[in-house]
Amino acid sequence: MIKVGIVGGTGYTGVELLRLFAHHPDVKLQAVTSRKEDGMPVAEMYPSLRGRVDIAFSSPEKAKLTECDVVFFATPHGVAMAQAPELLAAGVKIIDLAADFRMQDVAAFEKWYKLPHSCTDLLKEAAYGLVELNREAIRKARIVGNPGCYPTTMQLGFAPLLKAGVIDASHLIADCKSGVSGAGRKAELSLLLSEASDNFKAYGVSGHRHSPETVERLSTLTKEKVGLLFTPHLVPMIRGMHSTLYARLSKDIDNAALQALFEDAYKDEPFVDVMPFGSHPETRTTRASNMLRIAVHRPDNGDTVVVLVVQDNLVKGASGQAVQCMNLMFGLEETTGLLHVPVLP
Amino acid sequence: MIKVGIVGGTGYTGVELLRLFAHHPDVKLQAVTSRKEDGMPVAEMYPSLRGRVDIAFSSPEKAKLTECDVVFFATPHGVAMAQAPELLAAGVKIIDLAADFRMQDVAAFEKWYKLPHSCTDLLKEAAYGLVELNREAIRKARIVGNPGCYPTTMQLGFAPLLKAGVIDASHLIADCKSGVSGAGRKAELSLLLSEASDNFKAYGVSGHRHSPETVERLSTLTKEKVGLLFTPHLVPMIRGMHSTLYARLSKDIDNAALQALFEDAYKDEPFVDVMPFGSHPETRTTRASNMLRIAVHRPDNGDTVVVLVVQDNLVKGASGQAVQCMNLMFGLEETTGLLHVPVLP
Amino acid sequence: MIKVGIVGGTGYTGVELLRLFAHHPDVKLQAVTSRKEDGMPVAEMYPSLRGRVDIAFSSPEKAKLTECDVVFFATPHGVAMAQAPELLAAGVKIIDLAADFRMQDVAAFEKWYKLPHSCTDLLKEAAYGLVELNREAIRKARIVGNPGCYPTTMQLGFAPLLKAGVIDASHLIADCKSGVSGAGRKAELSLLLSEASDNFKAYGVSGHRHSPETVERLSTLTKEKVGLLFTPHLVPMIRGMHSTLYARLSKDIDNAALQALFEDAYKDEPFVDVMPFGSHPETRTTRASNMLRIAVHRPDNGDTVVVLVVQDNLVKGASGQAVQCMNLMFGLEETTGLLHVPVLP
Amino acid sequence: MIKVGIVGGTGYTGVELLRLFAHHPDVKLQAVTSRKEDGMPVAEMYPSLRGRVDIAFSSPEKAKLTECDVVFFATPHGVAMAQAPELLAAGVKIIDLAADFRMQDVAAFEKWYKLPHSCTDLLKEAAYGLVELNREAIRKARIVGNPGCYPTTMQLGFAPLLKAGVIDASHLIADCKSGVSGAGRKAELSLLLSEASDNFKAYGVSGHRHSPETVERLSTLTKEKVGLLFTPHLVPMIRGMHSTLYARLSKDIDNAALQALFEDAYKDEPFVDVMPFGSHPETRTTRASNMLRIAVHRPDNGDTVVVLVVQDNLVKGASGQAVQCMNLMFGLEETTGLLHVPVLP
Structure with a gap:
C-alpha cells in the first residue's frame, strides 16, 4: 500500500483526491492537513465521505508527512515549493496540483504568480505531469508539477x-x-x-x-x-x-x-x-x-x-491526472482506481 | 458471472443500470433491448459509455432474453407483466423498475396506472424490492417489484x-x-x-x-x-x-x-x-x-x-436499489458494485 | 417627485430597489450609501444599470439623507433602528427591509436577532408593511417594517x-x-x-x-x-x-x-x-x-x-413590497412603477 | 394605437412579444394565432400573463389579421412568406422573426432552410431588421426580416x-x-x-x-x-x-x-x-x-x-429587436416600450 498524504484537503481538488483514493485499491490515506480545521473529521466537512474516509484533518505539524510515500499538494501556489526540500530529503515523492513545478521559465512563473520561486534547482528535475505527452519522465520523477486544467x-x-x-x-x-x-x-x-x-x-x-x-x-x-x-x-x-x-x-x-x-x-x-x-x-x-x-x-x-x-x-484536469501520475511513479497499472464510468445524466 | 438483460435501456434508469453494471465484477451484460434503436451501439446514444459498453441495442426478438439469468425492466408500466410469464418459465428472474409488481392491491394499481393487471397470480409471489424492509423475501424471490423513488x-x-x-x-x-x-x-x-x-x-x-x-x-x-x-x-x-x-x-x-x-x-x-x-x-x-x-x-x-x-x-431511488436486489437474489455480497463514493462537488 | 435615499445599496434588495426606481415615474434617487464603496458609480458595480442610474455610492456622512423624503434601509438588521430617530426628527419617512421594525415583541426580536433593540418607543408606531393585511396603517405610517420574504x-x-x-x-x-x-x-x-x-x-x-x-x-x-x-x-x-x-x-x-x-x-x-x-x-x-x-x-x-x-x-418578498408601501405612504396609486410583467421563460 | 397581430404566439419569441406589448403604450393586441390552441386563453398557457393579456389564441382563419396594422410572425421558417402577399395587399406591414426575409441570396436561403422561396419579388423590398446598421431602410419598409440572434x-x-x-x-x-x-x-x-x-x-x-x-x-x-x-x-x-x-x-x-x-x-x-x-x-x-x-x-x-x-x-436577439423595428416603421420613438432595466440578479 502506498502511504499518501494530502496537504490542503479542504478545497475541491482535495476532496476529489479523497473521493478517488476511497476507490483506489493500493492507497492508504495517512494524513490530510488543514491548519484551520485541525481535528475536524474530514467526513464532517464533506458528508459525502461519511463511512468512507475515517481520518480527521490535522495541522501540518502533526501530520508526519515525512512518513508518507507521496504527498499531494492541493494548496495555493507557493506552498509546495516551501515544503518540497524537506519532504524530498526524507524520500517522499511530491505531486503538486498548484503551479510551483509546472513551468521551467522562472521569470514567467514569478511574473504570473507574483511569487519568488524558492527552489529553482528542484524545478529542473520536476516532471510536467501531462502523462500522454510526458509519460517516461513522470515515471522516474520525484517531483511532478500537475498541469493546469x-x-x-x-x-x-x-x-x-x-x-x-x-x-x-x-x-x-x-x-x-x-x-x-x-x-x-x-x-x-x-x-x-x-x-x-x-x-x-x-x-x-x-x-x-x-x-x-x-x-x-x-x-x-x-x-x-x-x-x-x-x-x-x-x-x-x-x-x-x-x-x-x-x-x-x-x-x-x-x-x-x-x-x-x-x-x-x-x-x-x-x-x-x-x-x-x-x-x-x-x-x-x-x-x-x-x-x-x-x-x-x-x-x-x-x-x-x-x-x-x-x-x-476536477478529474483529468486536476486530481485524476495527479493519481494517474502517482500510479506511474509507483509502478502501478496506470488506470488503477481511475476507471469510473462518467455520470450521465 | 450473472448473465443480465435489460429491457428498455434508453431511458435514465436504463443508462444508470448500464453505468452500474460497467463497474460490477460479477455481471455479464447479454442484451439491451430497444425496438426503436435496434442495431445502434449503446455507446453511440450514450458516449459516456464509449469503451465501456460494447454491445448494441437489439430488438426484443433478437435479444434472447430467455438465456439470461435475470432481466431488468427499465420500461413503461405494463411491459414487465406482459413478458414475465415467458421469462419465468424459462427460469429467468425478473426485476421490474416500473410499477407492475409493486402493489398487491390490484384495484389500486389499475386505478392509478390505468392498466388492467395481466398476471395477478404472479403478483402474489413478487417481492417488494425495498431491501432494508424486506430483505429475506427478496433473497428468495423470482420477481421483484422495485420501489418507486x-x-x-x-x-x-x-x-x-x-x-x-x-x-x-x-x-x-x-x-x-x-x-x-x-x-x-x-x-x-x-x-x-x-x-x-x-x-x-x-x-x-x-x-x-x-x-x-x-x-x-x-x-x-x-x-x-x-x-x-x-x-x-x-x-x-x-x-x-x-x-x-x-x-x-x-x-x-x-x-x-x-x-x-x-x-x-x-x-x-x-x-x-x-x-x-x-x-x-x-x-x-x-x-x-x-x-x-x-x-x-x-x-x-x-x-x-x-x-x-x-x-x-436514479440510484437508491431506482437502478442502484435494483442492483442491490439482484445481489441478494444471486447470493452475492449485497454491496457488490455499489460502493461508489458520492460525487461532490 | 419623491426624494429617495437608500442605505446599503450593494446587496440584492438594494440593487432591486434601484431597478424598480429606474422605472418609477415619481421617484428621484438622491443617494445610495455604502461606506465601503464610497465614490464608486453604482453602475460600475452593477453594469445592468449603466445609463439608467447615474449616481455613485456615497458614505453615509456625505449622503445628506435628512434631505430625503423617504429612506429605505437595505441593510443588515440593526442599522435602521440606529439611524431612525435622527431621520424621523428631520421629517424623513423610513422603510426598513431588515427586521428592526417587524415585530412588536421585543424579547423575541432580541432572542432571534441577537441584538438589543435601541428604540422600542418607535417600534410602537411602526407599521408592519404587508399591504394586503395592513393597508391603512401603512398609509399613515412614518416607519414601516417591511415583512420577511x-x-x-x-x-x-x-x-x-x-x-x-x-x-x-x-x-x-x-x-x-x-x-x-x-x-x-x-x-x-x-x-x-x-x-x-x-x-x-x-x-x-x-x-x-x-x-x-x-x-x-x-x-x-x-x-x-x-x-x-x-x-x-x-x-x-x-x-x-x-x-x-x-x-x-x-x-x-x-x-x-x-x-x-x-x-x-x-x-x-x-x-x-x-x-x-x-x-x-x-x-x-x-x-x-x-x-x-x-x-x-x-x-x-x-x-x-x-x-x-x-x-x-426579491420583489413581493422584499423590494417590490417596500415600494408598494412607499406608494401608499405618499398617496400615489399603489401600483405605480410596479406593473412589470413577469419574465418567462 | 397600433393594431398588432401575432402569428404563432406559443413559442418563446411569441410570449416575449406578448410581454413587451403588455408594457407598450401604443400597441393594441388584436390577435394571437395558434391553430392548435384555438380558443385557449393566452394566460392559461402562460400564467405569467394572467391579468395582463386577456385574449385567447385563435385559429388563423378567425384572427382577421388583415385588419391589423402590423403582423409579427413568430413562426417556423416558411410561414411568413406564405401569408405575406395577402397581408401586404391589405395594407398590413410584416415583421418576420423567422428567416424568410433575412437573406437576399435565394439560393443560400433554399440550401440552408431546405425550403423553396415562394416570394422572391417581395424579398427585394424587404428590409433587414438590424436597426443600428439599417435604420433608414427599416423606417420605410413594409416587410422586415428580423435578424437571427x-x-x-x-x-x-x-x-x-x-x-x-x-x-x-x-x-x-x-x-x-x-x-x-x-x-x-x-x-x-x-x-x-x-x-x-x-x-x-x-x-x-x-x-x-x-x-x-x-x-x-x-x-x-x-x-x-x-x-x-x-x-x-x-x-x-x-x-x-x-x-x-x-x-x-x-x-x-x-x-x-x-x-x-x-x-x-x-x-x-x-x-x-x-x-x-x-x-x-x-x-x-x-x-x-x-x-x-x-x-x-x-x-x-x-x-x-x-x-x-x-x-x-430573446429580446435584442429577437422580439425586442422586432419591436424596435415596429417603432421605427410607425414613426414612434425608437425606444418606446423597450426601456426595461435588466433583471439582475
Missing part, C-alpha cells in the same frame, strides 16, 4: 497537429469554457450561485497564467515558440471544461489524414478518446471520470481546423 | 417511527422534492431546461400514484391503514431527492430515544446513513451513489417530528 | 383560512422553498454555485427567525396564538419562493367555499392572484414582478387543506 | 472594424454561446433540463445557417465577401448570448483608436453599450432587456482584436 485540453488538442507540422503554430486560438469549480472553493462574490448561475462571461481575456504554461509546453513540440491566444470563460455549471481550438492549416492535408493524426497519437491512451470526425463531444460525457474526449472538425473544408476537447476539470 | 424515502423515513408506535399514523405528511431526471427521458415541454430551470413548482398535489404504493407498504408495519398526505415538487436539478416528513408524536419520547429508533433500525445497513440529530442532509452528498441519508429533527421540542431523507433518485 | 407567503396563504376560523390554528405547517438570492449577497461558501447548484437541502429546521414574526402577525387574526411549524429549504435557482402550507380543517366546508374564502379576500388586490382551485403555480410566473400567486388544494377531499403560494422573493 | 451579435461586433478597414476580413472567427431558449420551445430530448443542464457543448460546427446570413450582411460593409468561421455552443442557462469575436488587424492602430471606432459607431445608439476597453460583459447585465453590450480587447497588444458581445437572445 485548461493547459491539459489545449495541449492534448493541439499536440497532434503541431507534431505533424501541419498548422501555423504562430497563431493558435483557444476559446475555452470551464465550470465554476475550476475557480476553487473560495468565498468570493463572483462565484455565488446568485451571480454565476444563469449567466455567461469571459474573464482574463487580456492575459491568463495558463497561457505561458501552455506555450512553454507546446513549444517543446515545435522548432519555434508557438503563438497562442487563450480566452477563458465561465460556464454556469459545477464541473466540466470545453475547449474550442482553432488553427490554420499550413499544409495540404485531407480530412481523413487529419483525423488519423489524432487517432494515431492517442490509440493506446486509456484516458483520451478520439471521437469520429465531426462529432460534438459534451462535457457531461466525462463527468466525474478521468476521460478526455476530442473531436476534429474542418468547417466548409476550409483552411481552419477546429478541435473540440472536453474533460472534467 | 419517492416511496423509498417515505418508507425508510417513517418506518422506525411507525414500528415503534410513537406517532399518529393517520396523519402523515410527506413534502417531497425531486430532481427532473425523476420524470424520465421524455420529450415533454415541461421538462425543457427553458421551462424547468430557475423554477420551482409542486405537481400532482391532489393525488399521485406513489401515494397508494407507500400507504400499502407502510400499513404492513402498523395495525391499521396509515393516512398519508404526499406532495411532490420539481427541483431545478438533474439528480437528487429530498423528502421532508412530518409526523405528530402520540407518545412521550425524548429526543435521544427518537434518534435511537433510527440508529437501531439502520445500524447494520450499508446504504442507510443516520446522521446526527438535527443535521441537514444535502442531496449532493448522495449524488451518483446508492447511499440514502436520514436526519431527525424536533422543532422547539414540540409534538411534531420532522424527518429529512435524501437520496439520488 | 417567507412571512409574506405564509401570512397571505394562511390568512383567509384563519380569519374564517375554519382550520386548527394550533398546528400549521409551512414547508417553504427559496431561491438562493434570499440569503443575500454574501461571500459564503455554502452559497457558491459549486455548492448550492444541483443540490437541495433544508436549513434552520429546528428554528428560524421568520417563524416568530409570522406567528406574531397571524395571531392578530385569531383569538389565540397560532402554532406554526416552519421548514425553510434552499432551491438551486436565483429568484423565486414556493411555500407549501398545510392546515387541518376544523369545520365542515366544501371546496367551493374554501376557494371563495381566498377569492373574496383578494378580489381587489392588484398583486395577489388567486388561481383556479387545484392549480400548481410555478415560481417563474412571478419572476421579476411584484405578483404573488396562490392556489388551494384539498387532496382526496380529506381534512387537510394545502395552499401553494409563489412569489419573487 | 447570433447574427445580431456578430454584425454589431465586427461592423466598426470592417467599416474602418482595419482587419483581415477574410478570416473572421466567431465563437458564440447561447442560452437554451435560443433553440425554441420544442419538445426535443437534447433540450431537456436533464440533458442540457450542468453540460456544455458545441453544435453545428461544420456549418450553421446563421453563417450565410451574417456573411451576406457583413459583406455589404466591405469591398469583398468576408470569410467567417462561426461556432455556436449551448450554455446551460435559459436566456443570454455571448459572442467572442476574433479578427487579425491588417493595419497599425493603437488601442485608443480601436476603442474609438466602437464608441463613435454607437454613440447615439440607445441599445448598444460600448463598455470601457478591456471589460468583461456578462450576459446577465442584459437579461430581459433590449440592451446589447460590447467590449474590445487586444491581448498582449498583439495583432488580434477580441470583441466580446452580450445580449438577451
Whole structure:
C-alpha cells in the first residue's frame, strides 16, 4: 500500500483526491492537513465521505508527512515549493496540483504568480505531469508539477497537429469554457450561485497564467515558440471544461489524414478518446471520470481546423491526472482506481 | 458471472443500470433491448459509455432474453407483466423498475396506472424490492417489484417511527422534492431546461400514484391503514431527492430515544446513513451513489417530528436499489458494485 | 417627485430597489450609501444599470439623507433602528427591509436577532408593511417594517383560512422553498454555485427567525396564538419562493367555499392572484414582478387543506413590497412603477 | 394605437412579444394565432400573463389579421412568406422573426432552410431588421426580416472594424454561446433540463445557417465577401448570448483608436453599450432587456482584436429587436416600450 498524504484537503481538488483514493485499491490515506480545521473529521466537512474516509484533518505539524510515500499538494501556489526540500530529503515523492513545478521559465512563473520561486534547482528535475505527452519522465520523477486544467485540453488538442507540422503554430486560438469549480472553493462574490448561475462571461481575456504554461509546453513540440491566444470563460455549471481550438492549416492535408493524426497519437491512451470526425463531444460525457474526449472538425473544408476537447476539470484536469501520475511513479497499472464510468445524466 | 438483460435501456434508469453494471465484477451484460434503436451501439446514444459498453441495442426478438439469468425492466408500466410469464418459465428472474409488481392491491394499481393487471397470480409471489424492509423475501424471490423513488424515502423515513408506535399514523405528511431526471427521458415541454430551470413548482398535489404504493407498504408495519398526505415538487436539478416528513408524536419520547429508533433500525445497513440529530442532509452528498441519508429533527421540542431523507433518485431511488436486489437474489455480497463514493462537488 | 435615499445599496434588495426606481415615474434617487464603496458609480458595480442610474455610492456622512423624503434601509438588521430617530426628527419617512421594525415583541426580536433593540418607543408606531393585511396603517405610517420574504407567503396563504376560523390554528405547517438570492449577497461558501447548484437541502429546521414574526402577525387574526411549524429549504435557482402550507380543517366546508374564502379576500388586490382551485403555480410566473400567486388544494377531499403560494422573493418578498408601501405612504396609486410583467421563460 | 397581430404566439419569441406589448403604450393586441390552441386563453398557457393579456389564441382563419396594422410572425421558417402577399395587399406591414426575409441570396436561403422561396419579388423590398446598421431602410419598409440572434451579435461586433478597414476580413472567427431558449420551445430530448443542464457543448460546427446570413450582411460593409468561421455552443442557462469575436488587424492602430471606432459607431445608439476597453460583459447585465453590450480587447497588444458581445437572445436577439423595428416603421420613438432595466440578479 502506498502511504499518501494530502496537504490542503479542504478545497475541491482535495476532496476529489479523497473521493478517488476511497476507490483506489493500493492507497492508504495517512494524513490530510488543514491548519484551520485541525481535528475536524474530514467526513464532517464533506458528508459525502461519511463511512468512507475515517481520518480527521490535522495541522501540518502533526501530520508526519515525512512518513508518507507521496504527498499531494492541493494548496495555493507557493506552498509546495516551501515544503518540497524537506519532504524530498526524507524520500517522499511530491505531486503538486498548484503551479510551483509546472513551468521551467522562472521569470514567467514569478511574473504570473507574483511569487519568488524558492527552489529553482528542484524545478529542473520536476516532471510536467501531462502523462500522454510526458509519460517516461513522470515515471522516474520525484517531483511532478500537475498541469493546469485548461493547459491539459489545449495541449492534448493541439499536440497532434503541431507534431505533424501541419498548422501555423504562430497563431493558435483557444476559446475555452470551464465550470465554476475550476475557480476553487473560495468565498468570493463572483462565484455565488446568485451571480454565476444563469449567466455567461469571459474573464482574463487580456492575459491568463495558463497561457505561458501552455506555450512553454507546446513549444517543446515545435522548432519555434508557438503563438497562442487563450480566452477563458465561465460556464454556469459545477464541473466540466470545453475547449474550442482553432488553427490554420499550413499544409495540404485531407480530412481523413487529419483525423488519423489524432487517432494515431492517442490509440493506446486509456484516458483520451478520439471521437469520429465531426462529432460534438459534451462535457457531461466525462463527468466525474478521468476521460478526455476530442473531436476534429474542418468547417466548409476550409483552411481552419477546429478541435473540440472536453474533460472534467476536477478529474483529468486536476486530481485524476495527479493519481494517474502517482500510479506511474509507483509502478502501478496506470488506470488503477481511475476507471469510473462518467455520470450521465 | 450473472448473465443480465435489460429491457428498455434508453431511458435514465436504463443508462444508470448500464453505468452500474460497467463497474460490477460479477455481471455479464447479454442484451439491451430497444425496438426503436435496434442495431445502434449503446455507446453511440450514450458516449459516456464509449469503451465501456460494447454491445448494441437489439430488438426484443433478437435479444434472447430467455438465456439470461435475470432481466431488468427499465420500461413503461405494463411491459414487465406482459413478458414475465415467458421469462419465468424459462427460469429467468425478473426485476421490474416500473410499477407492475409493486402493489398487491390490484384495484389500486389499475386505478392509478390505468392498466388492467395481466398476471395477478404472479403478483402474489413478487417481492417488494425495498431491501432494508424486506430483505429475506427478496433473497428468495423470482420477481421483484422495485420501489418507486419517492416511496423509498417515505418508507425508510417513517418506518422506525411507525414500528415503534410513537406517532399518529393517520396523519402523515410527506413534502417531497425531486430532481427532473425523476420524470424520465421524455420529450415533454415541461421538462425543457427553458421551462424547468430557475423554477420551482409542486405537481400532482391532489393525488399521485406513489401515494397508494407507500400507504400499502407502510400499513404492513402498523395495525391499521396509515393516512398519508404526499406532495411532490420539481427541483431545478438533474439528480437528487429530498423528502421532508412530518409526523405528530402520540407518545412521550425524548429526543435521544427518537434518534435511537433510527440508529437501531439502520445500524447494520450499508446504504442507510443516520446522521446526527438535527443535521441537514444535502442531496449532493448522495449524488451518483446508492447511499440514502436520514436526519431527525424536533422543532422547539414540540409534538411534531420532522424527518429529512435524501437520496439520488436514479440510484437508491431506482437502478442502484435494483442492483442491490439482484445481489441478494444471486447470493452475492449485497454491496457488490455499489460502493461508489458520492460525487461532490 | 419623491426624494429617495437608500442605505446599503450593494446587496440584492438594494440593487432591486434601484431597478424598480429606474422605472418609477415619481421617484428621484438622491443617494445610495455604502461606506465601503464610497465614490464608486453604482453602475460600475452593477453594469445592468449603466445609463439608467447615474449616481455613485456615497458614505453615509456625505449622503445628506435628512434631505430625503423617504429612506429605505437595505441593510443588515440593526442599522435602521440606529439611524431612525435622527431621520424621523428631520421629517424623513423610513422603510426598513431588515427586521428592526417587524415585530412588536421585543424579547423575541432580541432572542432571534441577537441584538438589543435601541428604540422600542418607535417600534410602537411602526407599521408592519404587508399591504394586503395592513393597508391603512401603512398609509399613515412614518416607519414601516417591511415583512420577511417567507412571512409574506405564509401570512397571505394562511390568512383567509384563519380569519374564517375554519382550520386548527394550533398546528400549521409551512414547508417553504427559496431561491438562493434570499440569503443575500454574501461571500459564503455554502452559497457558491459549486455548492448550492444541483443540490437541495433544508436549513434552520429546528428554528428560524421568520417563524416568530409570522406567528406574531397571524395571531392578530385569531383569538389565540397560532402554532406554526416552519421548514425553510434552499432551491438551486436565483429568484423565486414556493411555500407549501398545510392546515387541518376544523369545520365542515366544501371546496367551493374554501376557494371563495381566498377569492373574496383578494378580489381587489392588484398583486395577489388567486388561481383556479387545484392549480400548481410555478415560481417563474412571478419572476421579476411584484405578483404573488396562490392556489388551494384539498387532496382526496380529506381534512387537510394545502395552499401553494409563489412569489419573487426579491420583489413581493422584499423590494417590490417596500415600494408598494412607499406608494401608499405618499398617496400615489399603489401600483405605480410596479406593473412589470413577469419574465418567462 | 397600433393594431398588432401575432402569428404563432406559443413559442418563446411569441410570449416575449406578448410581454413587451403588455408594457407598450401604443400597441393594441388584436390577435394571437395558434391553430392548435384555438380558443385557449393566452394566460392559461402562460400564467405569467394572467391579468395582463386577456385574449385567447385563435385559429388563423378567425384572427382577421388583415385588419391589423402590423403582423409579427413568430413562426417556423416558411410561414411568413406564405401569408405575406395577402397581408401586404391589405395594407398590413410584416415583421418576420423567422428567416424568410433575412437573406437576399435565394439560393443560400433554399440550401440552408431546405425550403423553396415562394416570394422572391417581395424579398427585394424587404428590409433587414438590424436597426443600428439599417435604420433608414427599416423606417420605410413594409416587410422586415428580423435578424437571427447570433447574427445580431456578430454584425454589431465586427461592423466598426470592417467599416474602418482595419482587419483581415477574410478570416473572421466567431465563437458564440447561447442560452437554451435560443433553440425554441420544442419538445426535443437534447433540450431537456436533464440533458442540457450542468453540460456544455458545441453544435453545428461544420456549418450553421446563421453563417450565410451574417456573411451576406457583413459583406455589404466591405469591398469583398468576408470569410467567417462561426461556432455556436449551448450554455446551460435559459436566456443570454455571448459572442467572442476574433479578427487579425491588417493595419497599425493603437488601442485608443480601436476603442474609438466602437464608441463613435454607437454613440447615439440607445441599445448598444460600448463598455470601457478591456471589460468583461456578462450576459446577465442584459437579461430581459433590449440592451446589447460590447467590449474590445487586444491581448498582449498583439495583432488580434477580441470583441466580446452580450445580449438577451430573446429580446435584442429577437422580439425586442422586432419591436424596435415596429417603432421605427410607425414613426414612434425608437425606444418606446423597450426601456426595461435588466433583471439582475
